[in-house]
Structures are given as structure tokens and as C-alpha cells.
Amino acid sequence: MTNQDFLATMAARRSISTVDDAAPSDADLLTILRSVTPVADHKGLKPWRLVTLRGDDRIRLGRAFDKADGKDSAADRFNRKPLRAPLLIAVIASPKDHGSVPRWEQEAVASGAAHLLSLALWAAGWGVMWRTGSNTEAKPVRKLHGVRKGERLMGWLYVGAIPEKYRAKLESGSRKRPDPNEFLHRLPE
Template sequence: MKHFDDPVLQAMASRRSVSKVGPSTPSDEEIARLLAAVTPVADHKALRPWRLILLRGDDRRVLGEALDAAAGVEREPGEVNDKPFRAELLIAVVARHVAHPKVPAWEQHATAAGAAHLLELALWQAGWGVMWRTGLQTNAPEVRAVHGLTEDEMLLGWLYVGDIEPAFRERLATTSKPALDPAPFLGRMPRG
């Protein structure tokens, strides 16, 4: 990884998805404080077309049942869908379309995704592991219903949040992702 003198760039460059997080989680109050980092997200006309839903405890069982219902999965009595239990805290990211003549829905969804990623970076910088998860049933009617989504909202997935195992954190500190080759991603407008 390229060395950055700026701590913000360093935090961004060092961020990793953590597929297996531990049981400790930030409090609702800490998440509320971290939302200050989301405020500067690019947001045409300042519509704030997003919201977050915190899922803890039994909420995860309810989500698992909704995912099963959406997929047509029937389980034995006492058996649960363990996917929502991969973390003690899930943060559902909801994009909301606000009717506005100058801001199309796709742009508002991009703002919601940007807000989620800024929150992910803020959580990472605060020492938490995060994995953004989605799936084929993310916007199935059953899943939308348990989140209380309205017709003008779309679920963009869940941030699975928890602490990071010390051994994994140590491994992260001693390994790095290769720097991105910018050539395939930067270009100019074609001229006839």
C-alpha cells in the first residue's frame, strides 16, 4: 500500500472488509456521533435521501425469517437462518427517493451508497470491523416489510459491525493491498 502522510488518506487506503467480526459493537450513541462523518456526502439539493436502521438482538432472527420466507426456505423447528447472526449489530442502509425535478432517483441512490461508505470508513477509523452485505432477497417484499420500507425506498444491504480479532488486526498491519493501477480507471473524453 502506498504510504500516505495524510491520516484521512491513510485511513481510506487501509480500510478492509472484515467478513468475521467479533461480538463487541459500538453503542447507538457512538454510531450517532460517527454520523457526523457522513454529513459531507455529495448530496445534490441536500435531500438526505437515506436512512439507517439498527438491528440488534431479536431483530436478526426476524430478518432471518424474512430472508427464508423470501427464498422459500422452510427450516426445522428451532433452526434459524444464521446469516443475520454473523454480527451482533447490522445497520440496514435505506435509500429513499425524494421527488425533485433536478435530482433523479439514481443520483439519490448514489448519495445513499456514499453515506453508507462514509459511515463504513468512520467505523473503521474508530476501530470497528465492517462488512457490507447484500443478497438476492435484499429487496424482496418480506424483507422490505420487516424493515418498514415505503414504496419510495430501497434497501441497499446491511453493514455487519463488530470488533476485530487481535490476530486479524495484526495480520492487516503487516500486509497490504497492492496499489491500484490508475490506467484502466482514468481516461479522457474521446474526440472525433
């Protein structure tokens, strides 16, 4: 792949909200993570970690959402949003106490890792959408993931196969992109 191909892959990235059932295995994820762990990280504190949810783990998450919303989940009635993808990857910012690297910088590293991971999954051919919803701070949701005091659950990457019918749409590349001019500035006078 040339650098131009690489930039084109980045420029074509888009979130895929509806995915099919196949998902990368843990072995696939470990390979993909080689492209993510070099994320810029002040003092190399590694202030992030990931938790994967597959199969019935997603039902446990749906029930945790219900608990957070004060709803009783029945055996067959629970929040089904986590079932929208076969694999959810929870991204957890895990800042360390450090005199010269504030918490916000470490959360920026975690966010950068999540963006790189979503891009790397995209480059590997998977559909991805980062979702937070309204319950990332809720106790039952934090507890389910083992989120510790001082850590922040930054949401989930919903990952699965890109549906065939959607691929054709992607290939047409008709989507309007934000204008780069909106983002590039000089110092104010």
C-alpha cells in the first residue's frame, strides 16, 4: 500500500451503524492493536484499556442499561441496543497519578487510541461505530466492566461485518465531507 492509498483509506472512513454478524476474533484484534498501541502517549503511561463484549455479555450490558434507567428487565425484555453488533469494545481511560501529565492529557491518549482503533478496524475491512449513549457514568454499567475509581468509560466501539448492500454505497463515495478550510487557522492578530 502506498502512502496515498493509506490517506485515501483514512479519508473514506465512515461509521457503519448497522453491521452483520461476523466479527474479528481476539487474535485478529491483537494483530490490529499493533497499529494502535503506538498512539502518542506523554511519558508512556498507557492510560487506557479495552474490554470486549461478545455473545451474552451484550445481554448483560442491556440489563445494566435497564438498571441504570430504573427499569426491571424481564427474562425476555431488556434493552437490546448492545445487540446491534456482534462485538462491542469498551474503551476505558485509566489515568495514572503523575506530577506532570494531567488527567486531561491521559484521556486524550485514550480517545486517540479509540480513534486509531476505529480507523485500524476500518482499514482491516470491519464496520465500526463509536457509541456512548447516556449510561457510561451509571454505576451498574461501570460495575459490569470493572471500571475503577478515577477511570472513565468512554463508550463502546460497535464492530461487525459491513453488509454487502452497504458496500456498494460506500464504493460510490458520494458522501459530503467536512471542508478542511473550516479547521485550519492562523494566530489571531
